Amino acid sequence: MSREGDELGVSTVEDLRPVPVMLGGVRGGPDARTLRRDRWWGSPLVTAGFLSAFIVYSTWAVFQNSDYFVGASAHRDLISPFYSPCLTYSCGLAGGSGRGWLFIAWWTISPGILVLGGPLGFRLTCYYYRKAYYRSFWQSPPACAVADGHGSYSGETRFPLILQNIHRYFFFIALIFNVILTIDAVMAFRLPGDGGIGVSLGTVVLVINATLLWLYSASCHACRHMCGGNVKQFSKHPVRHRVWKFLTPLNARHMQFAWASLTFVAVADIYVRLVASGAFHDPKIF
Ligand code: FES
Numbered sequence: 046m047s048r049e050g051d052e053l054g055v056s057t058v059e060d061l062r063p064v065p066v067m068l069g070g071v072r073g074g075p076d077a078r079t080l081r082r083d084r085w086w087g088s089p090l091v092t093a094g095f096l097s098a099f100i101v102y103s104t105w106a107v108f109q110n111s112d113y114f115v116g117a118s119a120h121r122d123l124i125s126p127f128y129s130p131c132l133t134y135s136c137g138l139a140g141g142s143g144r145g146w147l148f149i150a151w152w153t154i155s156p157g158i159l160v161l162g163g164p165l166g167f168r169l170t171c172y173y174y175r176k177a178y179y180r181s182f183w184q185s186p187p188a189c190a191v192a193d194g195h196g197s198y199s200g201e202t203r204f205p206l207i208l209q210n211i212h213r214y215f216f217f218i219a220l221i222f223n224v225i226l227t228i229d230a231v232m233a234f235r236l237p238g239d240g241g242i243g244v245s246l247g248t249v250v251l252v253i254n255a256t257l258l259w260l261y262s263a264s265c266h267a268c269r270h271m272c273g274g275n276v277k278q279f280s281k282h283p284v285r286h287r288v289w290k291f292l293t294p295l296n297a298r299h300m301q302f303a304w305a306s307l308t309f310v311a312v313a314d315i316y317v318r319l320v321a322s323g324a325f326h327d328p329k330i331f
Pocket residue numbers: 167171172173174212261262264265266267268299
């Protein structure tokens with residue numbers, strides 16, 4: 046067997062015989078969904094599993110309405126990213142009033158629900174996540190050179206998928222959240238009654254969380270286009286060129302930042318939740 050055949054996962058010369066191309070037909074011929082012999086289903090399966098786990102956990106966490114803040118009584122100032130900014134009276138009473146955000150009095154259910162829309166809209170319309178959930182949940186298509194799971198394909202030209210175009214506006218909303226979560230990370234250096242200012246494991250968790258969120262936003266395709274797109278001659282726009290050159294290598298790692306930041310938002314919530322519930326004390330590093 047040739048090296049090319051090995052890479053394609055075929056085992057006999059017959060497997061390499063040409064398959065007639067049928068416009069509008071099924072890839073691989075009428076009897077096969079695909080000619081691929083590798084484990085092409087692995088990536089969409091893992092993606093679907095991971096996204097499902099995150100959706101289940103984050104929904105549970107947002108509706109808990111408890112254990113999202115660690116305050117002065119525990120000598121810390123830590124808030125879960127799922128509940129920041131602190132927008133309701135109930136959140137202020139839980140200890141988040143030190144941040145001084147607008148408090149909505151009539152909202153008596155979980156304040157996390159108010160915060161959900163911005164980050165969710167940004168992730169949902171993200172170019173990378175669109176590819177991820179179109180492949181893993183909608184099978185459209187599940188992988189390269191594998192037949193689409195649907196009989197027809199209209200792309201993102203019709204409602205509701207045409208709304209994916211608002212991603213560039215969600216980018217600006219996400220920047221507001223990034224600033225707020227960065228303030229949270231700075232506030233986490235406050236250790237009231239435990240030396241005043243210092244670094245605990247919770248501080249490190251919130252700083253990593255904010256950093257990953259900035260990297261995810263800075264590597265956004267819409268961000269790169271807004272900074273360096275629509276330019277005919279970079280020589281006439283040296284500042285935009287410099288920003289574009291800075292963002293481009295980040296953009297190449299957008300998928301990694303997407304997964305790392307998503308995972309760490311959940312990690313940060315779990316950490317704050319465990320400390321707030323008294324499961325363990327947030328250790329001071331220095
Ligand atoms: S493309 Fe993913 S956040 Fe913009």
